[in-house]
Amino acid sequence: MDDLDSAERYLRQAVDLVVGDLTVDANPVTESYLSLARLHEARGHPIEARAALDEFLSLAHRRAFFYLLAERGEAARARLALREDDLPGATGWAEGYGDAAELTYTREEQHLTLARVLIARAENGSADYLNEALALLERMFAAATGAGRTNSVIEILVLQALALQARHEGTAAIQAVERALALAESERYVRVFVDEGAPMAALLKDLIQARRNTLHDQQLRGPLRYARRLLTEFHPRDPSGTPSSTPTPHSRERPVDDSLSGREREVLGLIAAGLSNREIAARMYIATSTVKSYTNSIFRRLGVNSRTQAVAEARSLGLLSD
DSSP: OOOHHHHHHHHHHHHHHHHHOTTSOHHHHHHHHHHHHHHHHHTTOHHHHHHHHHHHHHHHHHTTOOHHHHHHHHHHHHHHHHHTTOHHHHHHHHHHHOOOOOOOGGGHHHHHHHHHHHHHHHTTSOTHHHHHHHHHHHHHHHHHHHHTOHHHHHHHHHHHHHHHHHTTOHHHHHHHHHHHHHHHGGGTOOHHHHTTOHHHHHHHHHHHHHTTTOTTOHHHHHHHHHHHHHHTTOOOBOTTSSBOOOOOOOSSSSOGGGSSOHHHHHHHHHHHTTOOHHHHHHHHTOOHHHHHHHHHHHHHHHTOSSHHHHHHHHHHTTSSOO
8 A cells, every 4th residue: 555645644643642742652752753754755745854854853852762763863864865865964974873783673774774875875986885785784684584574674675686786786686676576565565665766666677677588487477567566656756746747837037836846836825825834734734844944945936035925926927826
C-alpha cells in the first residue's frame, strides 16, 4: 500500500497527541516525528520534512531525550539534504558522525544514511568512498541477516545495488537488487525502492533488460514482475512533489509561477481566500510553523512584504483569479 494522504492525516494527529502529553515516552515521540518527516520526503515536500525534523530536534533538546534519539533526527536531516542535492550539508553531518564501528540496531538508520552519503560523495570524488560504503553495508548485511530483520536486509541490498551500480559493476548490482525484490514482493515494499529516485529506476530497467530471456525460470518471475510494477511508481515531479504542469502565461517576461512550488501555490490560494495561518495548517494537515515557512518563501519570490501585497501581486501576474 502507498496511501500517503491517509498516512499524513494519521501521523499529524499522532504528533499532536504525543507532543501534548508530557508523560509520553520519548520513543513514540521520536517515531511519530521521523515517520512524518519521511512521509513529507516521500511526497516531495522538503520544506515540510525539514520543519518536522527541526520541531523534533528542538523538542528533543528541551526534554533532554536520549542522545541516540536526537542522533536519528540529525541523520534524517542529512538524508533529506541528499534528496535536495545538498551534498555539503550531508557531508558535514557525516564528518561529524564519528566512528561507524558500532553496528547495533539502534544506530542502523544512521549507518544507512552514512552509506548514502559515501555513495553520493563518490560521484564527485574518489571511488574509495564506494569501497568504504560497500564494506560498511556488508557488515550491516551480516548483522541484519543474523538477526532476521528482513526489512533491514532489503534496504541494505538496495544500497549495495546502488553502490555497485556507481562502481560500474552492472552484473553484481542487478543481482543485489534482484535479491531485494525477491524479499520485498510478498510484503509489497514500495518506498524503499522508489525513494532512491532515478538511479534505482535505471537499475530496475537494467534488470528487466538483462533477464528478458529468462521468463521460463520460476525463481526469476517474481522479481521481474515486481520490478515492472515498481517502475510504474516512478513519476517526474516538480520540487513540490506534484506532477509538473505548464505555467499560466502572464505579462512578466519570466513566469513567476515557475518558481512557486505546488504547495506554495496552494498556500497562496488559501491566503487569498482569507484563511489564517492556523486555518491553513488545519486545511493542509501541516504545522503552523510550516505555513509560515511557505508564506515567507512566497513573499520572497513575489518581492512583497505582506499578505495583502502578495495577493495583489499574484493577481496582477495572473496567478490568482479575481
